[in-house]
Amino acid sequence: MEKAMSDFVYYNPVKVLFGRNKISELGALIPDGKKVLITYGGGSVKRFGTLDRVKEALHSHIVGEFGGIEANPTYSTCMEAVERFKEGRYDYLLAVGGGSVIDATKFIAAAIAFDGDPKDIFGQGVGKGLPVESAVPFGSVLTLPATASEMNETSVITFKEEKAKISFSSRHVFPEFSILEPELTYTLPKRQLANGITDAFVHVIEQYLTYPVNGMVQDEFAEGLLRVLIEIGPDVVDEDNHDYALRANYMWTATLALNRLISRGVPGDWSTHGLGHEITVLNNTDHARSLSAILPAVMVVRKLKKWDKLVQYAEKVWGITEGTEEAKIDAAILKTVAFFKSIGMPTNLSDVGVDEADIDTLVRQLKDHGNEAISERGDQTLDVSCEIYQKALDLNF
Ligand code: NZQ
Numbered sequence: 233m234e235k236a237m238s239d240f241v242y243y244n245p246v247k248v249l250f251g252r253n254k255i256s257e258l259g260a261l262i263p264d265g266k267k268v269l270i271t272y273g274g275g276s277v278k279r280f281g282t283l284d285r286v287k288e289a290l291h292s293h294i295v296g297e298f299g300g301i302e303a304n305p306t307y308s309t310c311m312e313a314v315e316r317f318k319e320g321r322y323d324y325l326l327a328v329g330g331g332s333v334i335d336a337t338k339f340i341a342a343a344i345a346f347d348g349d350p351k352d353i354f355g356q357g358v359g360k361g362l363p364v365e366s367a368v369p370f371g372s373v374l375t376l377p378a379t380a381s382e383m384n385e386t387s388v389i390t391f392k393e394e395k396a397k398i399s400f401s402s403r404h405v406f407p408e409f410s411i412l413e414p415e416l417t418y419t420l421p422k423r424q425l426a427n428g429i430t431d432a433f434v435h436v437i438e439q440y441l442t443y444p445v446n447g448m449v450q451d452e453f454a455e456g457l458l459r460v461l462i463e464i465g466p467d468v469v470d471e472d473n474h475d476y477a478l479r480a481n482y483m484w485t486a487t488l489a490l491n492r493l494i495s496r497g498v499p500g501d502w503s504t505h506g507l508g509h510e511i512t513v514l515n516n517t518d519h520a521r522s523l524s525a526i527l528p529a530v531m532v533v534r535k536l537k538k539w540d541k542l543v544q545y546a547e548k549v550w551g552i553t554e555g556t557e558e559a560k561i562d563a564a565i566l567k568t569v570a571f572f573k574s575i576g577m578p579t580n581l582s583d584v585g586v587d588e589a590d591i592d593t594l595v596r597q598l599k600d601h602g603n604e605a606i607s608e609r610g611d612q613t614l615d616v617s618c619e620i621y622q623k624a625l626d627l628n629f
């Protein structure tokens with residue numbers, strides 16, 4: 233019988249307000265009388281006037297601020313925000329920032345309402361992995377298109393002591409709304425623009441590059457998103473190019489890349505993210521840079537496992553129609569690496585400061601975090617992950 237997609241539920245209640253000057257609508261989005269704690273990062277929203285615009289739009293609400301959420305947000309910083317929220321008797325959260333601020337706010341929202349030790353919201357060797365039953369309502373104003381955190385139910389938190397970067401997901405931590413103003417990307421430096429394009433690219437790949445199950449819409453959507461990222465990537469990373477249409481396409485593509493639309497009913501392989509998180513834990517490499525340093529090696533080492541989809545990727549995404557199947561696959565891997573390089577991203581581990589002596593540590597971390605049987609078939613053992621890290625050390629095309 234023909235393979236078919238598996239059964240699924242698709243639920244996504246996030247109201248997206250996309251376009252120019254949407255921040256001005258904030259006052260109407262948050263119910264009257266709510267006392268709002270605005271969360272933000274290291275100060276870019278202050279520097280570039282976004283926080284002032286947000287406060288102006290919320291002039292009829294009582295608001296407070298919690299700044300200082302770091303990139304790769306930590307558990308301890310989030311817990312400080314939980315205290316601030318409770319002491320100040322707030323009842324609504326508003327995240328203004330990139331994936332780190334939105335992820336942190338999701339955890340803060342869940343931790344405030346959690347009955348017990350909030351660490352237990354996380355599994356993978358850090359806590360008990362207990363379900364989240366409720367969370368404080370929150371919205372977001374997105375300043376960095378990359379993670380799609382603005383339209384999904386996942387949060388990734390870093391635990392410094394445990395040397396871990398762990399996610400949790402819950403339907404209670406979807407933002408109630410997210411404001412997407414493409415013009416907010418105009419202040420992003422090249423490094424973050426390249427990170428955003430890359431993170432979105434790898435998100436699509438990890439929901440696509442597995443084995444075929446005849447998910448026609450998922451495949452076509454995924455291929456379309458990849459083609460758009462390849463087309464616009466080099467222009468987006470030009471930080472001086474403030475073309476509205478270009479940035480609008482960048483922003484919406486990144487959101488669609490991980491709002492779960494393309495993952496339902498088809499297998500997924502989050503091994504590049506799994507291996508990448510351990511690099512960030514090790515030496516604080518930017519999330520997306522950890523991904524581009526690993527993905528080419530995943531494609532090389534897992535070629536046989538991903539054969540059919542790699543051929544499809546070569547043909548449908550890169551337009552490679554000549555040669556044997558293997559020649560198409562190899563050409564597609566080369567094109568992927570060239571694309572990352574063209575937008576200034578690292579493509580091997582040396583580029584992100586990891587050397588041979590670190591690999592044991594990375595593999596041990598994977599083990600500590602329960603990542604011993606990952607990928608679309610659960611057959612990526614620690615040995616295979618070790619082989620991928622080894623391959624990624626000095627992969628040079
Ligand atoms: O902290 P500030 O001063 O605001 O500066 C930030 C930060 O330094 C800056 N920035 C953000 N918007 C800006 C800006 N600078 C100028 N103009 C703007 N408009 O950019 C830097 C990076 O921000 P961050 O939020 O850390 O980046 P990103 O959005 O890439 O988020 C990365 C985090 O998201 C997690 C990652 O693991 C990482 O912790 N992820 C979350 C996912 C999810 N929720 O589904 C999935 C992803 O795979 C990912 O794991």
Ligand code: ZN
Nearest residue numbers: 379431435519
């Ligand atoms: Zn990611």
